[in-house]
Amino acid sequence: MASIQRVLVTGGAGFLGSHLCERLVEDGHDVICLDNFFTSQKTNVQHLLGRSNFELIRHDITAPIWLEVDQIYNLACPAAPGHYQYNAIKTIKTSVLGAINVLGIAKRCHAKVLQASTSEVYGDPEIHPQTESYRGNVNPIGPRACYDEGKRAAETLFMDYYRMHKVQIGIVRIFNTYGPRMHPFDGRVISNFIRQALHGEDITVFGDGSQTRSFCYRDDLIEGMMRMMNKADDFIGPVNLGNPGEYTIRQLAEQIINLTGSNSQLIERPLPDDDPTRRKPDITLAKEKLQWQPTIKLQDGLLQTINWFRSINLEHYRPPTPNY
Ligand code: NAD
Ligand code: UDP
Numbered sequence: 001m002a003s004i005q006r007v008l009v010t011g012g013a014g015f016l017g018s019h020l021c022e023r024l025v026e027d028g029h030d031v032i033c034l035d036n037f038f039t040s041q042k043t044n045v046q047h048l049l050g051r052s053n054f055e056l057i058r059h060d061i062t063a064p065i066w067l068e069v070d071q072i073y074n075l076a077c078p079a080a081p082g083h084y085q086y087n088a089i090k091t092i093k094t095s096v097l098g099a100i101n102v103l104g105i106a107k108r109c110h111a112k113v114l115q116a117s118t119s120e121v122y123g124d125p126e127i128h129p130q131t132e133s134y135r136g137n138v139n140p141i142g143p144r145a146c147y148d149e150g151k152r153a154a155e156t157l158f159m160d161y162y163r164m165h166k167v168q169i170g171i172v173r174i175f176n177t178y179g180p181r182m183h184p185f186d187g188r189v190i191s192n193f194i195r196q197a198l199h200g201e202d203i204t205v206f207g208d209g210s211q212t213r214s215f216c217y218r219d220d221l222i223e224g225m226m227r228m229m230n231k232a233d234d235f236i237g238p239v240n241l242g243n244p245g246e247y248t249i250r251q252l253a254e255q256i257i258n259l260t261g262s263n264s265q266l267i268e269r270p271l272p273d274d275d276p277t278r279r280k281p282d283i284t285l286a287k288e289k290l291q292w293q294p295t296i297k298l299q300d301g302l303l304q305t306i307n308w309f310r311s312i313n314l315e316h317y318r319p320p321t322p323n324y
Helices: 015-026 081-086 088-109 145-165 189-198 218-229 249-260 284-290 298-311
Strands: 006-010 030-035 054-058 071-074 112-118 168-174 203-206 212-214 239-241 246-248 266-269
Touching: 006 015, 006 088, 015 030, 015 218, 071 088, 071 218, 081 088, 081 145, 088 112, 088 145, 088 168, 112 145, 112 218, 145 168, 168 218, 189 203, 189 249, 189 298, 203 249, 212 249, 218 239, 218 284, 239 284, 246 249, 249 266, 249 298
Parallel strands: 006 030, 006 071, 030 054, 071 112, 112 168, 168 239, 203 266
Antiparallel strands: 212 246
């Protein structure tokens, strides 16, 4: 987009949010990063603080806020299972009240608002790969429901504000994304395995490691989100964003051991309840509507991420949540 926009990024200090803010600042937009630092820290955006087109607000998106903006990326929500299960009630409030609050801003300002939804809306999927038309298999009363159902309800709110108030919206369903600035203690599989491999600790494979995931590098993902936001036509999604390359968790562990040159051993730990058996995005729609597809191979993305993990001091990160 050529013109300068005033852009609000909720959850802007997080793993994905901080990279999005970086891209937007580089493109010359006026960026407001809003975050309560529940799962992130200011160091993620410290390098942007001196920039005249960047502003940081500590705020909890469950409370209303009065801002004037042209675009909103709504990313505020803990994303890792250990983080979102730490305070499950707060998680669903963040998705639902957060959606209501950003949609309210968008309605008042005639802004466009993009929802960071998730492949978790498909639950433990019965169809493979997952297309946007699939309605999912979520356990509404299980330990992942606070996140899955919160994100599903947020999609409902986005659609209803679109139908009732003509708010300009976009919904992207993000599949597992990784890269530098993931919280090293978030308990997600890539952060756990790299941290464990670099420190010679056992690699904790949950279950027998035959469950699959498809991993997208963060730069590819941010590009897809920005294309969706800046799309001029009336396409609102939902659209899957993810890398269709599918790996078992055991294959991922072996690849990380190889790339780090680690002596770590694999050990099995109990599979968490409702852990999806397999996951892979069908990205036909993203290719057609956004001319988007991932460009970064898993090995290259993992090397970038491993290098970043080598460069950080783990003591600078707040300790893991009790659910870790
Ligand atoms: P993250 O935990 O690093 O980022 C989330 C950010 O939101 C953090 O900075 C956190 O402090 C902030 N936040 C949480 N609750 C808040 C609240 N009530 N008010 C204000 N800020 C709050 O996670 P991420 O991986 O960067 O995820 C960003 C978004 O993308 C999330 O909405 C997540 O659900 C979605 N998503 C991510 C993935 C992935 O694989 N990374 C996959 C699917 C969806
Ligand atoms: N996992 C694992 N060991 C870990 C962390 C996760 O085997 O130390 C598995 C987890 O059970 C799941 C997959 O890796 O099958 C991806 O987990 P993650 O928490 O990264 O994301 P999810 O896709 O489940 O939300």
